[in-house]
Amino acid sequence: MSTETREHLTEEATSEQxxxxxxxxxxxxxxxxVEVILGALDDAASAGLTEHLTIETDDVSTYVGTGTEPAEQRLVAYLAAVVAAASRRSNGxxxxxxxxxxxxxxGEATCDLTVTGLPRPAPVEIEPTGVRAAAQWSLYPLLDGGDGDHMTHIEDAIAAAQxxxxxxxxxxxxxxLSGDVAEVLATVADAWAGVGTRVPHVxxxxxxxxxxxxxxxx
Amino acid sequence: MSTETREHLTEEATSEQxxxxxxxxxxxxxxxxVEVILGALDDAASAGLTEHLTIETDDVSTYVGTGTEPAEQRLVAYLAAVVAAASRRSNGxxxxxxxxxxxxxxGEATCDLTVTGLPRPAPVEIEPTGVRAAAQWSLYPLLDGGDGDHMTHIEDAIAAAQxxxxxxxxxxxxxxLSGDVAEVLATVADAWAGVGTRVPHVxxxxxxxxxxxxxxxx
Structure with missing residues (x-):
């Protein structure tokens, strides 16, 4: 959220960009x-799922980023493992x-990207965790060109989830949404990445x- | 998120609209x-803060709406009371x-509002709760006219918080953000309502x- 202006991207943007x-x-x-949270984070690390991730925990939440493709797959595999491990460690x-x-x-740029080459990431694929989840999900296409069609993107995403x-x-x-934690998170991530092939900021x-x-x- | 089209509003929109x-x-x-959550909700109701609110709890979260002005004040006063009560009931x-x-x-309309009269709600005023909070906050102006200036609204809001x-x-x-629960929530609500005087969907x-x-x- 600084005021530094980012150069317009003319090639297919990387996850890092x-x-x-x-x-x-x-x-x-x-x-x-505390024991459940720290244990769950350890479990995901022991399973090798923190590889190529930047993880920064503060007093409210944890930031996870990656400059290594496939970014969506890495993020969601880690997250699903952490949630499932926390469930196991708290005995369900x-x-x-x-x-x-x-x-x-x-974080370090303004949001005036004019991206001509938005990447088309592959769908996320994660093994079922065996843990059922109920979820509530919101999707915000933020730079949608002003034609006010952001509801179209959202309705497409909901239809795909169904x-x-x-x-x-x-x-x-x-x-x-409801289903296995892995499938719920994959649905959310695929919708987010899918809208991201048409809208730069999602x-x-x-x-x-x-x-x-x-x-x-x- | 239905496909029913809403009539364009030409007068100052109400909170319900x-x-x-x-x-x-x-x-x-x-x-x-469970005891802490139910007790905190009871405390806020006993304090008269649920008056004129529609409250619907499901297995993931609680929806709160109101058709009675001042809407922002009613919502945030209730929320601050619930959080403070939960803190008290869990002994800090x-x-x-x-x-x-x-x-x-x-929920029952598409999002293609063309509102010519966005209301200008008064700032929220809530008594301090005595409970300190650390918070992380995101603000999404969704129908910002396509000029991509949503970062301006966000930067203005952050400056106001400072x-x-x-x-x-x-x-x-x-x-x-950090501060008394009441002040943190009032800051967030005032920013959201403030952007809402210029952007219809926030x-x-x-x-x-x-x-x-x-x-x-x-």
């Missing part, structure tokens, strides 16, 4: 939450992750809940 | 999280709230953390 990355926070609803208790995925607005079996139903300001937020007593009762 | 509202989720990091333990504030995209003493520093994809997300052991150590 687009500032592809995420912030997430992890919320185990238990007294030993209630854990929520809040995730912000961003592309097209790197086709892949991650049940999608509308709610105020969000879309509800942000998506998703709240992923596992082991909720409300869901179990429902 | 703009679909002003929020979703939030509350995460006490303790074994008795770690509680996180994730909040989505939205205006200009009601002026009012809610220390604001940049991070990847978010701005860090969303803001904020993660509000109280009682974090990381913050205490820092």
């Amino acid at each position: 687009l500032g592809i990355g995420m912030r997430f926070s992890l919320h185990p609803h238990c007294d030993n939450f 208790g209630h854990v929520v992750a809040h995730v912000l995925l961003s592309r097209g607005c790197p 086709r892949r079996g991650v049940a999608a139903s509308p709610a105020h300001y969000a879309t509800k 942000v998506s937020h998703v709240t992923v809940s596992v082991g909720s007593p409300s869901t179990r009762e429902g | 703009l679909g002003i509202g929020m979703r939030f989720s509350l995460h006490p990091h303790c074994d008795n999280f 333990g770690h509680v996180v709230a994730h909040v989505l504030l939205s205006r200009g995209c009601p 002026r009012r003493g809610v220390a604001a520093s940049p991070a990847h994809y978010a701005t860090k 969303v803001s997300h904020v993660t509000v953390s109280v009682g974090s052991p990381s913050t205490r150590e820092g």
Whole structure:
């Protein structure tokens, strides 16, 4: 969010140029939450999933970025592993992750990208975690050229989620998803990356809940 | 997110027409999280803060809307009370709230509003809660006319936050705020409503953390 102006990109932008990355926070609803969080982060690191990632944790959330392709795959594989590990470490208790995925607005530049070559990343592929999630998801195409068609992008993304079996139903300001943590996160990431092939700056937020007593009762 | 087209508004839009509202989720990091959440919601209701609000809780989050002015004031007063009550009920333990504030995209309409009379709501005023928060905040002007100046709105909002003493520093994809829960939430709401006087559809997300052991150590 500085005022430095970025040079316009004329070739296909890399993940690094687009500032592809995420912030997430992890919320185990238990007294030993510190142990669960640190253990889950360790588990993902031990599984080799932090390779080529830049990870910076502060007192509210964790930033994860990468300059190594495929960026989307690396980010989501790590995130799914962390959520699943936190679920296991809290014995299936209630854990929520809040995730912000961003592309097209790197922290150190203004957002006036004129990108003529937006990359077309491959769909994310992650093994099922065995952990079921209920999620609420929002998708924000931010530089959509002013024709006000951002709802088209969003409706396309929701239709795609329905086709892949991650049940999608509308709610105020969000879309509800449910399924394996890996499939929910892959759906969100593919939609975000897919809109990113047409719109330079795209942000998506998703709240992923596992082991909720409300869901179990429902 | 239906495909029904909304009639263009030519007078100053009401909060109801703009679909002003929020979703939030509350995460006490303790074994008795259900008791803390339900108790905090009860406390805010007992204090009369649910008057004129529509509140719908599902398994992931809670939607709050209102058709009664001043909408922003009602929403934020309720939210600040809930977060402070959850902090008290968990004896100052770690509680996180994730909040989505939205205006200009009601659930039952498409987002192609052409609003000629955007309202100018008064700043939110809430008594300090006595509970300190660390927060990360993102602001998304979604229908900004295609001139790509959404960073200007965001930079103005950050400058305003700095002026009012809610220390604001940049991070990847978010701005860090700290201060009393009430002042942090008022800052976020005023920025969101302020951009909403110029941009019809504005969303803001904020993660509000109280009682974090990381913050205490820092």
